[in-house]
Amino acid sequence: MTDAGLGDTWWWPFVMILVAGWLATDVWRWLGVFAGGRLREDGELLIWVRCVATALVAGVISKLILFPQGILAETPLALRLAAAGVGFSAFLLFKQRVIVGVLAAEAFLLAGWLGLTALQGGL
Amino acid sequence: MARGARAAVSIPAFILTAAFVGYAGLARETGLTLAETLAMTGLIWALPSIVVLTGALSSGMGLIPxxxxxxxxxxxxxxxxxxxxxxxxxxxxxxTWQLLIASHFVAVTAWVFAMKNLPDMTREGRLPFFIxxxxxxxxFVFCMTGLAYLLVERxxxxxxxxxxxLxxxxxxxxxxxxxxxxxDKVAMAAGLALGPVFFVYLPGLDLLWTGLVGGTLAYLGTRILRRGLF
Known part of the structure; x- marks a missing residue:
């Protein structure tokens, strides 16, 4: 690699962060500004773009629940799905208040997790 | 703009803070310095990209890859x-330059918050509020990430x-x-279902495919319901 000697200097990580991090990320936001500038608020094209963006964010959600990072990956999949389901149902039941859904899901997860840990400890 | 800043004391800010506190631990374990961690938080401002670059820095990957x-x-x-x-x-x-500045704050959390809350405001108030x-x-998250890096052991x-x-x-x-x-609701359901499928079969570009395929199916399906086939 041509970069091999550069890896040891103090400033090289910051060049990486500026070019491979900041530029590589913000360029998509800038492209979005230019491409989105011509969209009409009531147009069919905008409905499609919203659908694509919404489906994409929904994909992030199911990935985070099905394939979580770190310690959460050690909980059973059924417990995570149930916690998310309980949270979303609570959100719908209580006038779509986000905080209610989040707290219900967390309470369910922690209760289930503690219960499972206690069961395993008892065996 | 002040109203937007006040609204930032909110669930999304708390949730992002929690996510970045978790990241600060990862950054320290990986061997990044405090300055590097903070530079990434402020400049990139999108957690998945930050995690990818953290991996690249620790493995000595070249600039282009x-x-x-x-x-x-x-x-x-x-x-x-x-x-x-x-x-x-x-x-x-x-x-346009105002929009370019505002666009830096587009990340999933702020986007979801903006799509939910901005349409209820006056048109003139929306951009200042978002910025x-x-x-x-x-x-706030920048400061909390720094604090977490310094204070939170594990x-x-x-x-x-x-x-x-969360x-x-x-x-x-x-x-x-x-x-x-x-x-929007059909697109959300399609994305939830397709996300894991593309993640397993087309890792890397899976989110883009989820968005394009799921979003297009949802758009076409509901359009046929609204207007008929042609």
Missing amino acids: AGIAVALASVRLMPMTMALMPIVKVPGKTR GFGGAVTA LPDMVAGALVL TPVYFLCSLWGAARVNA
């Missing part, structure tokens, strides 16, 4: 920014696990709340 990996992780920001533009813009008045909100959340397992679940549940509820037409 690392840039491509990060760019692939960030493509999703483009359709999100596109969908936001007609909402924050005052036609004929808003300058105030984005700036305040970024500044979180107890259950606390760490509970923090990780993000998807928050997205799930507020994305549903942000849906304005049926097409």
Whole structure:
């Protein structure tokens, strides 16, 4: 690699962060500004773009629940799905208040997790 | 703008803070310095891209491959920014450079919050609100990431696990709340179902495919319901 000697200097990580991090990320936001500038608020094209963006964010959600990072990956999949389901149902039941859904899901997860840990400890 | 900053004291700010506190631990374990961690938080401001670059830095990856990996992780920001533009813009008045500045704050959390809350405001108030909100959340999370890097040795397992679940549940509820037409809700269901499929079969570009395929199916399906086949 041509970069091999550069890896040891103090400033090289910051060049990486500026070019491979900041530029590589913000360029998509800038492209979005230019491409989105011509969209009409009531147009069919905008409905499609919203659908694509919404489906994409929904994909992030199911990935985070099905394939979580770190310690959460050690909980059973059924417990995570149930916690998310309980949270979303609570959100719908209580006038779509986000905080209610989040707290219900967390309470369910922690209760289930503690219960499972206690069961395993008892065996 | 001040109203946006005040609104930043909110659930999304708390959830982002939790996510970045978790990241600070990862950054320290990986061997990044405090300055590097903070530079990434402020400049990139999109957690998946930050995690990808952290991996690239620790493995000594070259500039070009690392840039491509990060760019692939960030493509999703483009359709999100596109969908936001007609909402924050005052036609004929808003300058492009103002939108370019505002676009830096587009990340999943702020986007979901903006799509849900901005349409209820006056058109002139939306862009200042979004910049105030984005700036305040970024500044707060920036400071908390630094503090967490310095102070938090290791979180107890259950606390760490509970923090990780916060993000998807928050997205799930507020994305549903942000849906304005049926097409949005169908798109959400399609994305939830397709996300894991593409993740298993086409890792790397999976989110882009989820968005394009799921979003297009949802759009076409609801369009046929609205207008008939032709």
